[in-house]
Amino acid sequence: MNEGSRAFRDAVEGRAPLPPAAATLGMEILDADAGDGTIRLAFTATESFTNPMGNVLGAFLAAMLHDTAGPALLATLRPDQFQSTLELTASFLRPVRPGRLFGTGRVVHRVGDIAFLEAALTDGDERLIATATATARVIPLDEAPDAA
Template sequence: MAGQEGPGGFAERLGAEVAGADDGGARIEFTVTEEHLNPAGTLHGGVLATLVDTAMGQAVRSTTDEGEVPATSQLTVTYLRPGRPGRLVVTARVRTRGEHLTVCEAEVEQDGRALAHALATFALLHH
């Protein structure tokens, strides 16, 4: 699983690393630095939202056919505790795949503790 290509775009610019994406699952690793913090000194919620969205998009992409592109149509993030500088891991899994919509779930862990939980619905666009 290690050595996958980067997530591309904004998530890659943030420093997200795809550790693996296969068979409806994905794992992203990320190192929180000072530049990712909000004025309160904790991990900015928008960074976490980007990471879970990216991980779930990678999970969906691992199940799509050529010409199908997942697009987030709904995203809910529950922030369970503040994130701090250091390494974190996002694990995503496709839960239900329909003809046009796919539901995913993601967990974020830092120091072995839950940081956030996310649920998203992706539409499959056809190119």
């Protein structure tokens, strides 16, 4: 991975910690391909993410989808750029128990500073558990509010 926003690359290469939200989700970057605009991540869903039935709460799955779609775009950006999510639509396909989950994200299409993204989450048995589509805007890093 030779491109991407400075903050993203620094976290991927261990020069900086993951953002607090990504760390809370137990995010681990497995692979990123700037040329293809794809990324593969792992997350650790803990017991503290569960609802009264013992399933991971949809809001945590949505956060994982968000942290999958955005970095797919980040991996393609110049060091002085960041992304700001404009919209995220999530679909929850099956309940999931705590454990290791996997996210795959990709840039579907980009026109100027607007990008259309997709993300999917699977469980350890490779069953699809949730999907999302997102729209994001590419912004100069100096305009990113705390690069969050």
